Amino acid sequence: MTIAAPSLDGLRILLAEDEGLIALEVETVLQGFGCEVVGPVSRVSDALREAERGGLDGALLDVNLRGEQIFAILPRLTELKLKIVITSGYDDATLFPEAFRTLPRLAKPFGERSLRKICEETFLKTNTR
Template sequence: MATDTSQLEGLRILVAEDEGLIALELETVLQGFGCEVVGPVSRVAEVLRRAGHGDLDGALLDVNLRGEQIFAILPQLIALGLKIIITSGYDDATLFPPEFRDLPRLAKPFDERALRAMCEATFLRSSTN
């Protein structure tokens, strides 16, 4: 089975995760897909700061970063045009505010194939400039 990194090759993806081992795993897997990982960051304010630079192709955002939920800044990130995948230990959409339930979401622990498929579907859609 050949590994094709070309579709995600070179994409700059922000990783927001406060659990060190999970952050390291995400970084390794994304790099294996050919992505350039920005971060990982572990604070909501840092997510906003990094996203404000405007040089990202997408973001994988843990719902809870050091006790702060990401939902407070999602409207700002969406307004910036950032393509977002929410990551959570919970796969129940009803735990999220209604306005964010339709965002792409992955439950932890991650399945590498599902992560790749979600990244391709989310970060590559209408990415032609």
């Protein structure tokens, strides 16, 4: 008997990634999971704008977008109760501000299996707030 994977169908996920090929690949994979992708956006200000529009189930955010770090808007995204996964070429949490070291993160390059696992763990868990 096969156990069905949890469904990501219909989840609206904000994708913030400034590398065009990576953005396209991740968008395609997320769509393959059944997600509706908002973006991809390549600027911190655009990520904030989309998050404030609401209706998102989560966000996949690259740390560095066109030379600007995403950390400046994370407090606001947290206020919005947005579930966040940080993507970075650096896997060392000590390089991140201490307040954000416990956020789920995915080190680049990552594969489809790793992306699905972290999406399931982060975006499907229920809020306890």
